[in-house]
Amino acid sequence: MVLPTDLVEAVRRRPAMYCGDVGEYGLHHLVYFLLDAVYEEARCGECGDVVLELGGDGSVALFSASRTVPAEGLVEVAKGAGFFGRSPKYGWGWDSMLVVSLGLSSRYQLDMWADGRQWRLLGEHGRPLGDVSEVTPTEPMPVSAGRGVRVHFVPDATIFEVLAFDRARLARRCNELAALAPGLRVCFVDLQRGERTLWHLPGGVAQWAQVLTEARHRLHTEPVAFDLAWDGLRVQCAFQWCEDKDSTLLSFANTVRTVRHGAHVNGVIQALRGALAKLSGTLRREFPWSRVSQGLMAIVAVSGPERQMAFAGPTKTLLAIAGLEEAIRKQLKAHLVETLRGHPVTPRLLARRLK
Known part of the structure; x- marks a missing residue:
């Protein structure tokens, strides 16, 4: 490879x-690139476990x-015919991620397990040292897979x-x-500290909102959550109000x-x-966001x-997908009206309009 x-x-x-850059930002992006590739695999149902050490x-x-x-296909890949590319033959989407992460490394080791066998490639400065070799006996994988x-x-x-x-930064990303x-x-493993943390949130952003408000006095027991679809996109949102x-x-x-939000948040x-x-019943008057967001x-x-994923500017801090804001507003408003009518948090929120 x-x-x-x-x-x-x-x-x-x-x-x-x-x-x-070649500072802290760029260093951590070597890892983020790989996590992004894992996300794409998971989103397509091709990955259930990841371990970052x-x-x-x-x-x-x-x-x-x-x-x-x-x-x-390993011999062909090892000779440079491809590098885990998105070609129809292999269909593995890690190519550009690995090019950067391994290309900017002083040394690397790449292991692959499949069909009960294991292969390994060692490299320095983005270039392999020798050919791919089979590892025998096969070493255990970090998880059962x-x-x-x-x-x-x-x-x-x-x-x-x-x-x-930065340990905290990588853990937060996980x-x-x-x-x-x-x-x-x-799973995030800090080998130096001997610490291991597992995150598994099958409830997605709704479950995460619960986790993030565990230490606060909540105004309702379950987050108000929605899962919408528009033009090939999936929009998930969760709201949890606290005292x-x-x-x-x-x-x-x-x-x-x-961090600057954008069309999805505006909608x-x-x-x-x-x-x-x-x-x-005050359709002609705006409901102040400062009151809603308390x-x-x-x-x-x-x-x-x-x-x-269209962004305003190169930093990707502001999402600017045309039509997304209005699409979310129209879909979500109807769902919110239905959900919040009779919801225990609604009287508290409506009372803020009069303050």
Whole structure:
């Protein structure tokens, strides 16, 4: 499994172009790229388990119970005919992710398990050391699965200015992944500390909203949650109101945290304000968002093909999919009116309109 020489050289010559920068941001994106690939596999039903290990030697390893290259194709791949590409023959979507993560490593080890057998490739600076070899006896996978891939690498100290991974940052990313890909089991292991944390949120963003408000006094027992579809996209949102006045709104486009929100959040806010205005009988007057959001934990997540994720600007902090805001507003408002009519939290929310 060989990275084309010219591509490896291009990645190493201009690393910031591929991972953002050569500081902390770019370093962590080497891992994020792999987690993004896992998310796509999970979204398509091709992965149920992932294990991210943070080593004490500056290395990181990710195992995924994902599709693998067929054993009979390993020689062809190792000779450079492909690199886990999206070709019809292999259909494995990790190619560009691995090009960057392995290309910017000082050393790597790639293991694959399939059909009761294991294969391994060692490499340095994005290039393999020798050919793929079969490992005998077969080593156990990190989780019980019929197939899997493990990518273990050390970032190159001649490229990156920062080499220490932030444990809390990676753990938070794993938590988000488990919520955004409902049913995926995500395990984070800190080998230096001897700590292991498992996230499994089959309830998706609704269950995550519950987890995030466990220490707060909730105004209702179960989050108000919806799952909508529009133009090939899936929109999930959850609302949990609490007694205090602290408010949090988290939004995502696939695995990207949209810190400036955008069309998906605007549509949700308009739908919620419109639903409460209708329930209060004040359709001609806006329901103040500052009142609605008091004590609210809200999560909005949009998932779908990467080609549909349009952003305003290169930083991907603001989602700008044309038509999405209005589509969410129309669909969600009707659902909210039906759900909130008679809901125990509604009288508390409507009372805020009069303050």
